[in-house]
Amino acid sequence: MHIFNHPNFDFLRWRWHAIALSWIIIIAGGITLATKGIPRGVEFAGGTVVIEQFDQAVSVEQVRTALDQNYPKGGQNSIVQSTGDPSQRMVMIRVPQVGAEAGASLSTTAQEVEAALMKANLGAFHREGAEIVSPTVGAELEKKGLLATVLSLVGILIYLAFRFQFSFGVGAVVATIHDLLITAAFLAFFRYDLTLNVIAAILTMTGYSTNDTIVIFDRVRENLRSMRRDSLRDVINASINQTLGRTVITSGTALLTALALFFFGGEVLHGFAFTMVVGIITGTYSSVFIAAAIVSFWRGTAPTRAAAHAPVVSGAGGSGPQRAGSGATAVGSQPQRKTKPQRKARAS
Amino acid sequence: MTLRWKLITILVVLVAFAAVGVYPIVAEHYGVNSPAFLMQKQLKLGLDLKGGVHLVLRVQTDDALRLQTEQEMERLRADLMTKGIVVGNLMSPDSTHFVVEAVPPAQDAAFRAAATEVGANFDRSSGSNGTYTFTMKPNIQLTLREESVVQARETIERRVNELGVTEPSIAQQGANGDEILVQLPGVTDVDRAKEIIRSTGLLELKIVEQGPAATRELLLTNGQEPPGMEIVPGSSGTPGDTASTVFYLVRKVAAVSGKDLRNARPTIDENNQAAVSFTLNTDGGRRFGTVTGENIGRQLAIVLDGRVQSAPRIDGRITTDGRITGSFTQEEVQNLSLILRSGALPASLTYLEERTIGPSLGADSIRSGVTASIVGLLLVISFMLVYYKLSGVNAVVALIFNLVILLGLMAYIGAVMTLPGIAGFVLTMGIGVDSNVLIFERIKEELEAGRGVRAAINAGFNRVFWTLFDTHIAAAISCMFLFQFGTGPIRGFAITLVIGLISNLFTSIFVSKTLFELELERRHQVATLSI
Numbered sequence: 001m002h003i004f005n006h007p008n009f010d011f012l013r014w015r016w017h018a019i020a021l022s023w024i025i026i027i028a029g030g031i032t033l034a035t036k037g038i039p040r041g042v043e044f045a046g047g048t049v050v051i052e053q054f055d056q057a058v059s060v061e062q063v064r065t066a067l068d069q070n071y072p073k074g075g076q077n078s079i080v081q082s083t084g085d086p087s088q089r090m091v092m093i094r095v096p097q098v099g100a101e102a103g104a105s106l107s108t109t110a111q112e113v114e115a116a117l118m119k120a121n122l123g124a125f126h127r128e129g130a131e132i133v134s135p136t137v138g139a140e141l142e143k144k145g146l147l148a149t150v151l152s153l154v155g156i157l158i159y160l161a162f163r164f165q166f167s168f169g170v171g172a173v174v175a176t177i178h179d180l181l182i183t184a185a186f187l188a189f190f191r192y193d194l195t196l197n198v199i200a201a202i203l204t205m206t207g208y209s210t211n212d213t214i215v216i217f218d219r220v221r222e223n224l225r226s227m228r229r230d231s232l233r234d235v236i237n238a239s240i241n242q243t244l245g246r247t248v249i250t251s252g253t254a255l256l257t258a259l260a261l262f263f264f265g266g267e268v269l270h271g272f273a274f275t276m277v278v279g280i281i282t283g284t285y286s287s288v289f290i291a292a293a294i295v296s297f298w299r300g301t302a303p304t305r306a307a308a309h310a311p312v313v314s315g316a317g318g319s320g321p322q323r324a325g326s327g328a329t330a331v332g333s334q335p336q337r338k339t340k341p342q343r344k345a346r347a348s
Numbered sequence: 349m350t351l352r353w354k355l356i357t358i359l360v361v362l363v364a365f366a367a368v369g370v371y372p373i374v375a376e377h378y379g380v381n382s383p384a385f386l387m388q389k390q391l392k393l394g395l396d397l398k399g400g401v402h403l404v405l406r407v408q409t410d411d412a413l414r415l416q417t418e419q420e421m422e423r424l425r426a427d428l429m430t431k432g433i434v435v436g437n438l439m440s441p442d443s444t445h446f447v448v449e450a451v452p453p454a455q456d457a458a459f460r461a462a463a464t465e466v467g468a469n470f471d472r473s474s475g476s477n478g479t480y481t482f483t484m485k486p487n488i489q490l491t492l493r494e495e496s497v498v499q500a501r502e503t504i505e506r507r508v509n510e511l512g513v514t515e516p517s518i519a520q521q522g523a524n525g526d527e528i529l530v531q532l533p534g535v536t537d538v539d540r541a542k543e544i545i546r547s548t549g550l551l552e553l554k555i556v557e558q559g560p561a562a563t564r565e566l567l568l569t570n571g572q573e574p575p576g577m578e579i580v581p582g583s584s585g586t587p588g589d590t591a592s593t594v595f596y597l598v599r600k601v602a603a604v605s606g607k608d609l610r611n612a613r614p615t616i617d618e619n620n621q622a623a624v625s626f627t628l629n630t631d632g633g634r635r636f637g638t639v640t641g642e643n644i645g646r647q648l649a650i651v652l653d654g655r656v657q658s659a660p661r662i663d664g665r666i667t668t669d670g671r672i673t674g675s676f677t678q679e680e681v682q683n684l685s686l687i688l689r690s691g692a693l694p695a696s697l698t699y700l701e702e703r704t705i706g707p708s709l710g711a712d713s714i715r716s717g718v719t720a721s722i723v724g725l726l727l728v729i730s731f732m733l734v735y736y737k738l739s740g741v742n743a744v745v746a747l748i749f750n751l752v753i754l755l756g757l758m759a760y761i762g763a764v765m766t767l768p769g770i771a772g773f774v775l776t777m778g779i780g781v782d783s784n785v786l787i788f789e790r791i792k793e794e795l796e797a798g799r800g801v802r803a804a805i806n807a808g809f810n811r812v813f814w815t816l817f818d819t820h821i822a823a824a825i826s827c828m829f830l831f832q833f834g835t836g837p838i839r840g841f842a843i844t845l846v847i848g849l850i851s852n853l854f855t856s857i858f859v860s861k862t863l864f865e866l867e868l869e870r871r872h873q874v875a876t877l878s879i
Binding site for chain 1: 704709724827
């Protein structure tokens with residue numbers, strides 16, 4: 001079974017369109033973030049979240065009214081929503097306030113919220129969960145999250161530069177940064193809170209979104225040795241086409257599980273799963289349209305011979321004749337030569 | 349390795365990991381009686397799944413510095429007094445400095461000599477009019493800060509142990525290393541736990557010089573606290589009167605302090621009021637005996653965390669046993685004895701974060717996590733079977749192996765399964781089959797190129813190996829930073845992913861290949877492959 005039957009798309013022809021599309025999304029995301037701000041979860045913004053389990057069913061509106069009447073401090077920024085299994089009758093209340101940091105009074109706000117509910121006669125309830133974070137924590141956490149993301153990008157860049165060539169590392173990292181920005185834009189469009197889980201998903205994505213890119217680059221490297229007479233453009237196009245099926249399938253299976261998490265994983269993992277879904281889709285898109293395009297920009301339309309200097313490590317198999325440095329002997333200075341891109345590169 | 353040995357290896361690995369990782373979960377779920385050694389290394393559930401309290405506190409390390417500075421200043425004051433060197437004011441403007449004013453020029457040399465003896469931890473600089481400023485040395489500051497966090501952590505550990513929490517987790521964290529994370533699984537009385545952890549628990553017994561007085565001002569001489577003395581607030585001591593505050597002028601240096609305690613336990617005083625009785629160690633008892641013997645008829649202030657609890661009259665010489673009375677409830681007395689037994693905190697603590705997860709919230713998370721896992725697994729399995737037909741079976745077997753090994757390894761190394769960890773588990777399925785997909789696609793490609801089945805399979809595995817290696821390393825790099833960044837649940841996620849990556853390399857390459865070899869072995873003439 002095949003998803004694509006010998007695909008022969010000229011992906012590099014579409015690179016400008018792809019880049020323009022990405023920029024539009026990224027800029028729109030940036031504008032959304034600039035005008036509406038980043039919605040931060042309690043971990044980052046600080047504040048109080050209490051989850052109350054009621055003995056009798058209450059509606060979200062009832063709880064909200066109770067808060068508006070008896071705890072006006074929460075104001076516009078307080079959030080009330082039902083959570084968990086409906087049979088559990090749990091309501092989540094989030095207010096931006098938090099008791100004074102000093103002492104045990106961190107939970108004062110939670111107690112005030114509960115007093116407000118008590119006044120409204122909504123029946124008995126008890127605190128099933130709480131998350132109270134002082135605002136000082138958030139700033140540090142944000143810095144750490146950003147640092148971790150940047151460091152992991154640098155780590156991947158170094159690793160790929162070491163395993164392939166610097167231009168490949170740049171291509172993969174630019175593609176990953178692209179994925180991060182697109183994901184951030186979608187998080188902004190759909191107003192998902194920035195939480196620790198979302199950061200975890202973003203970091204996972206930086207690791208995962210390079211996977212497809214690596215698969216394509218691996219093929220480019222392999223083809224650079226067998227398609228020495230072709231231009232880099234043709235080699236890249238051929239490589240993307242040859243790996244297109246597996247790129248789509250691997251992302252597809254990952255997407256299936258991310259969707260399972262999104263629909264069945266529960267409230268807490270919603271932001272996480274959303275980030276993964278967007279990340280996987282944009283990761284595939286960028287592997288096909290962005291990563292290789294960056295490599296071709298970086299190296300211009302130079303003939304392919306330089307690329308064959310890439311350190312060769314894929315020698316585990318029977319690819320004996322093609323060893324590192326074989327490209328040095330190649331005569332490959334026909335930059336714009338057109339060859340059929342679907343020419344297959346096969347080992348021995 | 350021959351095929352037989354490969355199969356044996358795989359079976360042994362599978363059985364071992366299933367015994368550690370899967371069996372205990374199943375046995376527990378169905379209430380099967382099992383030998384203890386099998387149940388020992390069960391996969392642990394994180395706080396977010398099990399329920400409990402998660403607290404983050406910051407140690408106010410400045411407190412420890414301030415204490416050290418004040419102590420050194422008082423020591424110098426005493427030293428100067430015995431040596432007959434008369435100086436102006438001694439004061440400490442902040443936690444790391446103290447200033448001595450108006451050292452007379454005639455006694456300058458003597459002062460310097462005295463100061464050298466006392467202030468080894470301080471740098472001295474002189475100003476005009478005989479003013480000397482003492483600044484705590486930076487390395488001493490650093491050491492003190494570190495020590496105070498470590499001591500605070502140890503004290504909290506003792507208190508938590510006294511609380512009787514099973515498997516608590518207490519760790520230092522934060523950019524400055526001054527945060528302490530406390531996780532108490534299964535604890536529901538959050539407020540009590542919080543109070544016990546945070547109370548400084550500094551007990552000091554001090555001789556009362558004057559008081560009680562209704563206001564602070566009444567105890568001042570010339571508008572200032574007399575040298576070597578301090579004014580401490582306290583309750584009036586009249587039973588039932590907790591509202592009004594009175595003040596005592598006490599000696600700054602405590603006769604004995606909490607460090608001299610050997611034990612503390614709840615008791616009842618002669619008025620049938622809850623009280624705490626304490627026993628001093630030998631050294632403390634000796635000093636206490638001297639001080640009480642010299643001060644019969646005067647009042648002794650029992651100061652707890654800077655507040656006088658009671659100030660009984662000393663009727664006779666007391667050595668090792670004493671009692672703290674005041675207006676306590678039964679529970680307060682219980683908590684206070686626990687706090688005193690576990691020792692005082694070197695610095696005050698503030699809460700930065702408080703999370704409570706009730707048992708039904710945790711159960712809810714587990715339920716949705718398991719649902720998502722099953723749905724994800726079914727989706728991936730159906731896709732692989734439809735798309736790769738019989739070879740898909742191979743991938744599914746490898747996938748299930750992968751999950752068994754993942755669970756087993758996590759249980760074995762004592763990793764904690766958290767809600768994000770479950771997400772990692774689900775993602776591992778989706779990402780794990782990627783390796784199989786890459787290999788199978790390559791095999792297909794080789795078959796289309798006209799290779800024989802055997803050669804195509806070999807080429808497929810060999811060619812893809814380094815690609816897989818690269819993708820796994822890249823993913824592991826980001827997991828490493830994720831682990832570095834995160835706490836608790838996030839770490840659980842990072843660990844799950846990394847273990848998933850490792851076991852996936854094993855199953856997708858070794859297990860999957862062996863399964864193909866097994867199939868080739870079974871059918872001697874292989875012309876087609878269902879892929």
